[in-house]
Amino acid sequence: MIDFEFHQASDLDHAFALLADYGDDARLMSGGTALVLQMKQRFSQPGHVIGLRRIPGLGSIEKTDAGAVRIGALCTQRQVENHPLVAQRLPLVAGAYRHVATPRIRNMATVGGGLAHGDPNQDPPPSLIALGASVVLSSAGGEERIVAAEDLFVDYFETDVRPGEIITGLVVPPAPEGSGAAYLKFLPRTADDYATVSVAVVVTPDEAGNCGDIRIVLGSVGLTPIRATAAEDALRGQPLNDETMRAAAATVQDAVDPLEDHRGSTEYKREMAEVFTRRAVRQAMTDTGMV
Amino acid sequence: MPQRINLRVNGEDREVEAPARRLLVDLLRYDLGLTGTKEGCSVGVCGACTVLVDGEMVASCITLAAAVDGSEITTIEGLAQDGRLHPVQQAFIDYGGFQCGICTPGQVMAAKALLDENAEPTEEEIRGWMMGNLCRCTGYYKILESVVAAMSPASSNGEGQGS
Numbered sequence: 001m002i003d004f005e006f007h008q009a010s011d012l013d014h015a016f017a018l019l020a021d022y023g024d025d026a027r028l029m030s031g032g033t034a035l036v037l038q039m040k041q042r043f044s045q046p047g048h049v050i051g052l053r054r055i056p057g058l059g060s061i062e063k064t065d066a067g068a069v070r071i072g073a074l075c076t077q078r079q080v081e082n083h084p085l086v087a088q089r090l091p092l093v094a095g096a097y098r099h100v101a102t103p104r105i106r107n108m109a110t111v112g113g114g115l116a117h118g119d120p121n122q123d124p125p126p127s128l129i130a131l132g133a134s135v136v137l138s139s140a141g142g143e144e145r146i147v148a149a150e151d152l153f154v155d156y157f158e159t160d161v162r163p164g165e166i167i168t169g170l171v172v173p174p175a176p177e178g179s180g181a182a183y184l185k186f187l188p189r190t191a192d193d194y195a196t197v198s199v200a201v202v203v204t205p206d207e208a209g210n211c212g213d214i215r216i217v218l219g220s221v222g223l224t225p226i227r228a229t230a231a232e233d234a235l236r237g238q239p240l241n242d243e244t245m246r247a248a249a250a251t252v253q254d255a256v257d258p259l260e261d262h263r264g265s266t267e268y269k270r271e272m273a274e275v276f277t278r279r280a281v282r283q284a285m286t287d288t289g290m291v
Numbered sequence: 292m293p294q295r296i297n298l299r300v301n302g303e304d305r306e307v308e309a310p311a312r313r314l315l316v317d318l319l320r321y322d323l324g325l326t327g328t329k330e331g332c333s334v335g336v337c338g339a340c341t342v343l344v345d346g347e348m349v350a351s352c353i354t355l356a357a358a359v360d361g362s363e364i365t366t367i368e369g370l371a372q373d374g375r376l377h378p379v380q381q382a383f384i385d386y387g388g389f390q391c392g393i394c395t396p397g398q399v400m401a402a403k404a405l406l407d408e409n410a411e412p413t414e415e416e417i418r419g420w421m422m423g424n425l426c427r428c429t430g431y432y433k434i435l436e437s438v439v440a441a442m443s444p445a446s447s448n449g450e451g452q453g454s
Contacts, residue, residue: 002312029358032358036353036354039312103420
């Protein structure tokens with residue numbers, strides 16, 4: 001690791017001041033599980049690292065007036081997975097965080113750090129996007145910018161976080177009344193691995209029992225999490241049966257653009273994206289209790 | 292850039308001057324001579340370097356020492372009290388929870404962290420928690436038995452302490 005200067009930010013204003021001082025030469029660090037690895041491998045060689053973990057006020061999980069759950073950016077991923085409010089209102093999110101790596105990593109890694117990392121293989125983003133979550137970005141002077149989780153990830157390990165901004169929170173609305181949800185992670189190697197393919201689905205049946213609204217989001221099959229809009233369009237308003245689910249899932253092969261790696265070839269992941277989409281839609285439908 | 296790092300390690304205040312890039316595992320092993328903590332994979336996957344920072348289980352191989360300045364650190368050397376092994380250590384001996392031993396300090400620290408948080412975990416909870424501690428000798432059943440035994444040290448098999 002190339003040496004650098006470490007600055008422990010005592011509060012948000014201090015962090016913004018440090019960011020202003022060191023600009024492009026600074027990287028923000030909370031749990032460090034991503035950045036320290038990148039620095040060890042010299043993918044990242046900042047002259048200054050700004051530690052965020054001691055900043056007060058960013059570690060709570062609360063219900064908002066609108067009924068959503070606001071998660072402070074410095075909550076560890078294990079806090080989210082184990083929090084009663086998340087378990088009760090966002091079981092999909094609790095389950096997705098529980099899939100991340102190992103308990104030790106989830107003890108260290110934070111919610112905000114995970115989002116800022118922008119790794120398309122991570123577990124939480126597909127579920128967060130499927131639920132319509134939004135990310136709170138703060139900048140000096142108390143300004144806040146709200147970005148939909150869907151729009152946060154712009155390219156491979158690249159996010160819409162702008163210079164001078166710090167992710168301070170994540171707001172996740174619960175799944176709609178009567179809806180069903182599923183998150184499937186295809187893990188052919190070891191339990192702590194990244195997914196070969198992952199799929200999150202939230203489906204809300206209409207009054208006739210057909211597919212009212214549906215969101216299908218895949219992870220690990222492209223440069224960012226990918227929303228399967230063609231599959232969603234194919235199902236909206238349709239009865240959910242084997243035929244419609246098969247036809248919709250088949251469109252996912254064209255929506256994804258998987259990188260070949262030791263978890264599988266591009267072709268294999270493309271096929272698995274279809275298979276796991278089909279299974280996830282079926283499981284989400286079962287989860288509505290209508291089947 | 293060297294800086295002063297103050298830690299309370301196993302109940303003792305320690306001050307070390309180290310560059311910002313110093314990892315906690317290296318500070319423990321090389322600056323403080325506490326070589327009980329092992330480095331395995333160096334990327335936070337294998338669990339050999341597990342220590343407790345303010346009571347929370349972390350991977351010391353991907354933790355910057357400077358980032359935990361002011362924290363309380365517990366390593367394997369801090370478990371025995373007054374010459375008596377910690378119940379988790381005793382259980383690993385009584386139940387043969389190790390083979391070559393390189394992963395053992397991490398296994399013991401992880402098991403201690405689990406039992407500190409949840410005094411009576413189910414077998415499934417133990418498996419879920421310990422999944423991040425790899426044993427290349429694959430001695431997993433004995434490790435599981437050791438953790439189960441450590442839950443109620445009084446009922447251990449009698450070769451160890453107490454019963």
